[in-house]
Amino acid sequence: MGVVVLAIGLVLVVEGLVFALAPSRIEDMLALVARMPVETRRLIGLGAIAIGVMLLWLARGLGA
Numbered sequence: 375m376g377v378v379v380l381a382i383g384l385v386l387v388v389e390g391l392v393f394a395l396a397p398s399r400i401e402d403m404l405a406l407v408a409r410m411p412v413e414t415r416r417l418i419g420l421g422a423i424a425i426g427v428m429l430l431w432l433a434r435g436l437g438a
Contacts, residue, residue, distance in 0.1 A: 393400065407415065 410418075
């Protein structure tokens with residue numbers, strides 16, 4: 375359970391930094407994503423899931 379709380383905390387810190395340091399860029403990124411085809415967004419999401427699973431697997435292998 376501690377690892378889950380740690381992961382959620384890290385996600386919130388990273389997302390909070392984006393909002394705090396570059397709020398105007400978020401609007402640009404949202405407009406860019408809105409213009410992307412649905413399939414491209416789906417592939418980006420699947421790629422992010424794959425990278426996340428690999429990072430979790432690596433972290434568990436390193437003893438985290």
